Amino acid sequence: xxxxxxxxxxxxxxxxxxxxxxxxxxxxxxxxxxxxxxxxxxxxxxxxxxxxxxxxxxxxxxxxxxxxxxxxxxxxxxxxxxxxxxxxxxxxxxxxxxxxxxxxxxxxxxxxxxxxxxxxxxxxxxxxxxxxxxxxxxxxxxxxxxxxxxxxxxxxxxxxxxxxxxxxxxxxxxxxxxxxxxxxxxxxxxxxxxxxxxxxxxxxxxxxxxxxxxxxxxxxxxxxxxxxxxxxxxxxxxxxxxxxxxxxxxxxxxxxxxxxxxxxxxxxxxxxxxxxxxxxxxxxxxxxxxxxxxxxxxxxxxxxxxxxxxxxxxxx
Amino acid sequence: xxxxxxxxxxxxxxxxxxxxxxxxxxxxxxxxxxxxxxxxxxxxxxxxxxxxxxxxxxxxxxxxxxxxxxxxxxxxxxxxxxxxxxxxxxxxxxxxxxxxxxxxxxxxxxxxxxxxxxxxxxxxxxxxxxxxxxxxxxxxxxxxxxxxxxxxxxxxxxxxxxxxxxxxxxxxxxxxxxxxxxxxxxxxxxxxxxxxxxxxxxxxxxxxxxxxxxxxxxxxxxxxxxxxxxxxxxxxxxxxxxxxxxxxxxxxxxxxxxxxxxxxxxxxxxxxxxxxxxxxxxxxxxxxxxxxxxxxxx
Amino acid sequence: xxxxxxxxxxxxxxxxxxxxxxxxxxxxxxxxxxxxxxxxxxxxxxxxxxxxxxxxxxxxxxxxxxxxxxxxxxxxxxxxxxxxxxxxxxxxxxxxxxxxxxxxxxxxxxxxxxxxxxxxxxxxxxxxxxxxxxxxxxxxxxxxxxxxxxxxxxxxxxxxxxxxxxxxxxxxxxxxxxxxxxxxxxxxxxxxxxxxxxxxxxxxxxxxxxxxxxxxxxxxxxxxxxxxxxxxxxxxxxxxxxxxxxxxxxxxxxxxxxxxxxxxxxxxxxxxxxxxxxxxxxxxxxxxxxxxxxxxxxxxxxxxxxxxxxxxxxxxxxxxxxxxxxxxxxxx
Numbered sequence: 001x002x003x004x005x006x007x008x009x010x011x012x013x014x015x016x017x018x019x020x021x022x023x024x025x026x027x028x029x030x031x032x033x034x035x036x037x038x039x040x041x042x043x044x045x046x047x048x049x050x051x052x053x054x055x056x057x058x059x060x061x062x063x064x065x066x067x068x069x070x071x072x073x074x075x076x077x078x079x080x081x082x083x084x085x086x087x088x089x090x091x092x093x094x095x096x097x098x099x100x101x102x103x104x105x106x107x108x109x110x111x112x113x114x115x116x117x118x119x120x121x122x123x124x125x126x127x128x129x130x131x132x133x134x135x136x137x138x139x140x141x142x143x144x145x146x147x148x149x150x151x152x153x154x155x156x157x158x159x160x161x162x163x164x165x166x167x168x169x170x171x172x173x174x175x176x177x178x179x180x181x182x183x184x185x186x187x188x189x190x191x192x193x194x195x196x197x198x199x200x201x202x203x204x205x206x207x208x209x210x211x212x213x214x215x216x217x218x219x220x221x222x223x224x225x226x227x228x229x230x231x232x233x234x235x236x237x238x239x240x241x242x243x244x245x246x247x248x249x250x251x252x253x254x255x256x257x258x259x260x261x262x263x264x265x266x267x268x269x270x271x272x273x274x275x276x277x278x279x280x281x282x283x284x285x286x287x288x289x290x291x292x293x294x295x296x297x298x299x300x301x302x303x304x305x306x307x308x309x310x311x312x313x314x315x316x
Numbered sequence: 317x318x319x320x321x322x323x324x325x326x327x328x329x330x331x332x333x334x335x336x337x338x339x340x341x342x343x344x345x346x347x348x349x350x351x352x353x354x355x356x357x358x359x360x361x362x363x364x365x366x367x368x369x370x371x372x373x374x375x376x377x378x379x380x381x382x383x384x385x386x387x388x389x390x391x392x393x394x395x396x397x398x399x400x401x402x403x404x405x406x407x408x409x410x411x412x413x414x415x416x417x418x419x420x421x422x423x424x425x426x427x428x429x430x431x432x433x434x435x436x437x438x439x440x441x442x443x444x445x446x447x448x449x450x451x452x453x454x455x456x457x458x459x460x461x462x463x464x465x466x467x468x469x470x471x472x473x474x475x476x477x478x479x480x481x482x483x484x485x486x487x488x489x490x491x492x493x494x495x496x497x498x499x500x501x502x503x504x505x506x507x508x509x510x511x512x513x514x515x516x517x518x519x520x521x522x523x524x525x526x527x528x529x530x531x532x533x534x535x536x537x538x539x540x541x542x543x544x545x546x547x548x549x550x551x552x553x554x555x556x557x558x559x560x561x562x563x564x565x566x567x568x569x570x571x572x573x574x575x576x577x578x579x580x581x582x583x584x585x586x587x588x589x590x591x592x593x594x595x596x597x598x599x600x601x602x603x604x605x606x607x608x609x610x611x612x613x614x
Numbered sequence: 615x616x617x618x619x620x621x622x623x624x625x626x627x628x629x630x631x632x633x634x635x636x637x638x639x640x641x642x643x644x645x646x647x648x649x650x651x652x653x654x655x656x657x658x659x660x661x662x663x664x665x666x667x668x669x670x671x672x673x674x675x676x677x678x679x680x681x682x683x684x685x686x687x688x689x690x691x692x693x694x695x696x697x698x699x700x701x702x703x704x705x706x707x708x709x710x711x712x713x714x715x716x717x718x719x720x721x722x723x724x725x726x727x728x729x730x731x732x733x734x735x736x737x738x739x740x741x742x743x744x745x746x747x748x749x750x751x752x753x754x755x756x757x758x759x760x761x762x763x764x765x766x767x768x769x770x771x772x773x774x775x776x777x778x779x780x781x782x783x784x785x786x787x788x789x790x791x792x793x794x795x796x797x798x799x800x801x802x803x804x805x806x807x808x809x810x811x812x813x814x815x816x817x818x819x820x821x822x823x824x825x826x827x828x829x830x831x832x833x834x835x836x837x838x839x840x841x842x843x844x845x846x847x848x849x850x851x852x853x854x855x856x857x858x859x860x861x862x863x864x865x866x867x868x869x870x871x872x873x874x875x876x877x878x879x880x881x882x883x884x885x886x887x888x889x890x891x892x893x894x895x896x897x898x899x900x901x902x903x904x905x906x907x908x909x910x911x912x913x914x915x916x917x918x919x920x921x922x923x924x925x926x927x928x929x930x931x932x933x934x935x936x937x938x939x940x941x942x943x944x945x946x
Contacts, residue, residue, distance in 0.1 A: 018455030023467070125677075141596035143547050145554055146570065146588045153577055153584060212718040218672055219713075220733050220784065221706035234723050253460030257551050261574070271463060272555060275470045283467070291458045309723055310768040 008302070012295050016288075020072075023287045024065050028280065068284070080274075080282045087285055090270070095289070098259070098266035101189070102251045104182050108190025109197055109247065116194075117201025118228055124206060132198060139195020145257045148188040152261070155184060165263040185262045189254055193247045200243045204236035211235070237308055245301040249294045347608040354604015360597030364590070368415040375408035379564045388580050398582040400572055410587050413564035417546055418594065420480055420565070424545040427484040428491045429538045435488065436495025436534075437522050440503060450496065453489035461486050461544070462551055469552060474560040479549055486548070487541045494537045498530035532609040539602035543595050550591055566591040619689060619791050619824050620646040620669075626683035627668045635681060636896040638664045640848040643684075646792065651818055651825045653839035653856070655832060655871065659893045661848040662828045666794045669693070670709055671701050689791070707737040710785035714797040716777035720769035726753075726780050727765035733787040752783040756813060775806035782813065786821070793817075794826045799834060811838055832875050836860060841929070844868050847893065847904040850923065854930040864932045866909045903935065911936055 059067070083090050120132040152165075166181050208214070209232055217227050256268030263269075267286055274282040305312050348354055367374070387403040389395055397406040439449040456464065468482035502508070503526065511521050546566075552558030553567025554574075561568055566587050573583035627639040639661045646652050654662045667673060671693060673680040686693040688708060693701065713719040721729060730749040734740050740748060746765070753761035756779040769777060778798060785793055795814065799807040815838060818825055827839060835842055835856065842859050844852040844867060852865040863869045870889035891908035894900065900907055906916040915935050923931045 014451060015454050015458060018451050019458045022452075022455050023459065137599060138592070138596065141543075141599050142592045143550055143595070145551060146584075146591060149570065149573070149577055149584045150588065153581060212713060212715060213721040215672065216711075216713060216719040216781075217721070217732075219670055219705055219711040221702050221704070221736050222732065223702060231721050231724075235721070249460060253462050256462055256466070257555060260555065272466065275466055275557075287459060287463060287467075290460065290463070294458055294460075311722055311770050 005299075008299055015295065016291065019291050020069070020284070020288055021065065023284055024068060025061070028061055028064065072288070080279055082277055082279055083282070087281065090282065091267075091285060091289060094265060094267045094270045096266075097264050098252060098255050098268060100178065101182060101185055101255055101258070101264065101266060102248060104179070104186035105189035105193065105251050106244070106248060108186055109193040110244075112191065113194040113197035114201060117198045118205065118233070120198065120202040121205035121209070121232075122224075122228060129202075133202070136195040136198035136202075139192055139198070141195075142192060144188050144192045144254050145261060147192060148185060148258055148261050151184050151188055165261070181262075181264075185258050185264065189251050189258060192254075193251060196247065197240070197243060201236070201240055204239045205232050208232050208236040234308065238305060241301050241304055241308075245297040248297055249290075252290060252293070348604060351604040351607055353600045354608060357597045357600025357602075357604055360593060361601060364414060364594050364597065365418060367411060368418055371408075371411035371415055375405065375411055377405070377408060379404060379408045379412040380562055381405065381408070388576065390580070391582050397586045398580065400569070400580075400583060401576060406569075406582060406586060409564045409569055410566070410590055413566045413569055413587065414590055414594070416476065416559060416564060417549060417566045417591075420476065420483070420549050420559075421542045421546045421594075421598075423480045424483040424487060425538050425542040427480070428487045428541050429534065431484070431488045432491025432538075433495050433527065433534060435492040436530075437499055437527060439492070440496045440499035440526075441518060441522055446496075449492070453492050456486070456489045457493075461548055465548055465552055466555070466557055469557045474557060476559050476563060476565075479552060479558050482552075483545050483548055487545060490541060491534060491537055495530055495534050498533050499526050502526050502529050533606075536602060536606040536609060539598060539605055543598035543602065546591070546595055546598070566594075616647050617689075618645050619648050619650075621687040622665075622669070622684070623687065624684035625665065625668060625686060627664055627673075628681045628683075629673075630679040630681075631897075633897050637899075638848055638896060639668060641684070642845075642848070642850055644843055644850065644853065646824050646826065648791070648824055649818065649822045650841065651814075651827060651839045653835040653842040654826060654828045654845060655830060655835055655842060656845035657830060657893050659847075660845045662845055663796055664848075665845070666711070666796060666826060666828060669794070670705055670711060672711075703737070706733055706790070707788045708790055709792045709794065710788075710790040711794045711796060712778070712781045712785045712798055714800050716774065716781050716801070717769065719781060720777060722769055725766050725768055726772070730765075730780075730784050730787055733784055737788045748787070749783075752787055753780070755786070755817075756780070756783045757809075758783075774802055775809060778802060778806075778810055779813065782810075782817070786817065786823075789821065790823070792824045792826065794828070796828045797830070798827070800829065800831070807834070814838065832871055844871070847899060848896075849904065849933065850931075851905065851933045852931065853923075854927075858927065858930050862927075862930070864926060864930070864937055865905075865934050866911055866936075867905050903933075 080087060080090055085093075116132050116135075120129045120136075123129045205228070214227060214231060217231050218224075222231075252267070255264075255266060256271060258264070259266045259268035260272060267290070271283060271286055273279075274286070372378075381404060383395070383399060383403040383405065385403070386393070386395065386399050388401055389399045389403075391398040391406075395405050395407070397410065399405055400409060435449055435453070439446040464486050465482050468485060469478060472478040472482060508521060508525065511525060516525075549558055549565065550567035550570065553565050554571045556568075556571055559565035559568050561572070569587040570584065570591075573580065573587070577584055622645070623643050625639055625642045626637055628635040628637045642661075642665055644652070654665070656662055668682060669686055671682075675698070682694055684694075688704065693704065696704070720726070724732075727746065727749045730752055731742075731745040734745045734748055738745075750761045750765050753765060758764055758776060758779055764772075769780070772780065782798075798814070799810050802810065811834065814825060814827070817823055827834070829835060839856050841855050842853065843850050844859075844865065846867050852859070852863075852868045854862075859868065860872065863872050867889070870887075873887045874889065876886060889908060890910075894904075894907070900917070901920075902918045903909070903912070903916040903921055906912040909916065913935065919935075921933050921935045923933045924937060925931050926937050
């Protein structure tokens with residue numbers, strides 16, 4: 001297993017390199033001079049030039065890239081021009097709300113989608129299946145920010161049940177306080193992803209139910225419910241897991257928009273602000289972190305595969 | 317005498333090939349029309365396209381006309397769907413906005429289709445190109461679409477043309493990857509080897525033999541790209557970094573709605589409804605296409 | 615001693631298709647005694663599996679896509695009159711089934727022991743350690759070595775023959791009165807085939823368990839069965855005790871099947887014998903005797919009217935116009 005992990009990690013490196021290169025190139029093509037932005041409009045051309053050089057912005061771009069990569073490898077993610085905190089702190093403090101949001105969204109999506117997917121598969125072709133499949137279709141067709149607006153309108157404005165914006169960290173307000181503010185955004189994100197998950201669960205289950213071991217289980221006298229929950233679901237879980245892994249990344253990136261609506265101080269909000277402020281190092285660091293999470297997710301799913309399907313041996 | 321017979325036989329062979337191709341198309345069309353979902357999807361899109369095209373006819377005043385005395389008016393009173401914060405008629409904004417959003421979606425799909433095909437095909441044919449191109453595509457795909465789009469827009473600046481460009485760059489790798497994997501499996505077939513042995517040039521092999529056979533799954537993928545492009549454009553405009561105001565797009569109408577949702581439900585419900593409807597139509601169409609074409613290629 | 619375990623009366627099974635209901639099993643009747651091994655033989659598509667899966671009511675009845683007729687009496691209880699829950703109890707406990715392809719019939723993500731214990735969990739009151747012990751005992755019974763270790767292994771870690779034995783172990787776990795074996799040896803090599811057949815014979819003797827053996831291989835029938843039914847297109851065309859069937863095959867189809875067995879003892883023939891034609895689709899069932907289009911002895915009446923099953927000898931029935939009640943075969 002250890003060898004396998006090392007092999008996978010080493011194949012990540014080219015992808016990460018390319019990605020970091022793409023990001024770096026992009027960011028540095030952004031018109032506008034950070035030095036000027038920092039010093040403000042009053043600054044003279046000389047002052048800008050001095051800061052420019054101090055920040056290393058005079059060097060040719062490939063050299064800047066090399067510097068940056070050099071720093072990354074030694075663990076130094078750079079500094080934010082605007083936020084006077086170590087980069088690690090910045091990222092960590094912003095990741096926490098985003099990760100909380102992601103967690104609750106995935107929970108919602110899972111709780112809603114799995115049972116509905118099972119019911120749809122079991123009743124294939126009948127009324128309940130068409131109904132659930134249509135719901136799923138509408139789910140994947142509605143952008144999460146739209147759903148957020150609608151939910152705010154209904155829950156917060158009309159009925160005043162839930163707060164429409166804001167964030168309360170767990171440390172001060174406890175899990176309940178934190179959750180109350182997370183409910184609407186998490187539901188908005190979760191319900192949209194649930195659409196995809198329902199379809200995936202349904203089709204995966206339907207595929208699996210064609211197999212002989214399902215017929216055998218019936219011949220053994222196993223009840224339909226146990227057949228679906230024990231035999232069918234376990235065998236169908238591989239594709240479902242894969243989709244869930246991809247969903248985590250989708251949720252994190254959709255959070256970009258949702259966080260601005262609900263005013264949650266997460267990574268999404270950080271990126272949008274940083275782009276406006278030309279805070280290069282922050283943007284690069286975040287995109288890198290998200291991409292690493294992405295890749296780690298795939299790795300995690302692969303490892304989970306092994307526990308579910310004994311035929312998969314990763315130690316080649 | 318024999319020569320005449322031989323050329324007559326050749327002519328009829330061509331005719332047979334044509335008839336067979338027509339037959340294939342008929343079968344696909346039939347299967348497509350039987351798939352209820354696909355047909356409804358197509359109808360929805362058709363409806364949206366029609367009203368978008370007819371926008372100048374329905375609302376000749378255009379989306380910029382200000383009815384200052386009626387700012388943020390609820391539906392009714394000469395404004396079927398109400399007005400926005402500046403007093404512009406919401407129906408007009410939505411009609412023209414749909415037009416722009418659909419234009420963007422269609423352009424992005426077309427560009428992704430063309431360039432994705434080219435990249436995928438050549439990557440599958442030349443090993444060294446494969447390594448470079450696919451690595452770049454992987455690198456781009458590893459970055460979530462919206463983040464990448466935001467970054468591209470920041471580089472290029474806000475304009476409709478740049479939205480199209482950014483989104484194309486985001487989604488070309490998606491199409492390229494499908495094109496490449498399909499092309500690779502076609503290349504496994506021995507007739508490609510046979511063609512090479514006969515001296516056919518790579519260009520000929522790629523475009524006359526591989527490309528037509530991978531069109532179906534690539535087109536299905538492109539229809540999903542269309543849907544994703546509309547979603548992402550809406551998100552970009554919603555954040556304020558997409559189609560620049562005052563040009564209307566479904567996304568930036570919602571951007572303007574952000575601040576007034578407490579007072580003006582119509583600013584959210586109507587544009588939101590149209591957005592969701594167009595994405596729904598595209599998804600249904602994509603599903604239907606996939607089912608219809610899939611059975612054929614088996 | 616010779617009590618009747620199973621009695622099938624005029625069983626018919628129809629499936630809903632685009633072209634309406636198609637009858638896959640049409641008026642099949644037979645009975646099975648305790649400790650008897652009954653062979654069911656016929657080409658692919660003749661309805662053997664459908665008949666047996668109907669006996670166990672394995673088809674999805676909730677969708678109204680399958681329609682049954684007739685009666686299935688398991689020791690005087692009509693299985694069609696039972697509710698789904700009651701039928702579930704019967705499956706595995708009173709009647710068990712083993713399938714042709716053991717690799718696909720065993721769930722790949724659960725251990726072999728788990729799958730045996732599943733049976734015990736549903737139908738018995740044993741507690742977990744008792745179930746495990748019983749699972750190990752069953753594996754030993756069917757001839758798996760080191761059962762204590764192998765009980766925790768997964769299906770893909772066994773060879774084809776062993777997987778078949780595991781299926782048999784699962785089927786036996788609750789001591790059913792009847793075991794239905796659907797082509798258990800078709801997917802195995804000849805040597806393994808012999809082992810499995812020996813195992814079935816041994817279990818039949820030891821446990822007095824009735825077996826219905828479905829196969830298209832006449833040589834297996836010859837080795838194992840007491841009685842045989844020959845099926846064609848959803849109907850029984852001949853039934854007899856095994857020696858009688860091989861000594862006096864009467865229906866032209868049966869004769870064809872027997873002649874198809876390559877015989878090493880005799881001189882090598884020029885060509886292997888083949889019954890001409892193929893089994894027609896259920897939607898194109900011929901009028902009159904269903905075998906007539908492929909029969910070398912067919913007469914006009916054969917194409918016009920369907921013959922009934924007639925008894926021509928003790929325990930020997932045939933469905934053919936060419937025989938008369940009580941004897942004489944006009945087909946030679």
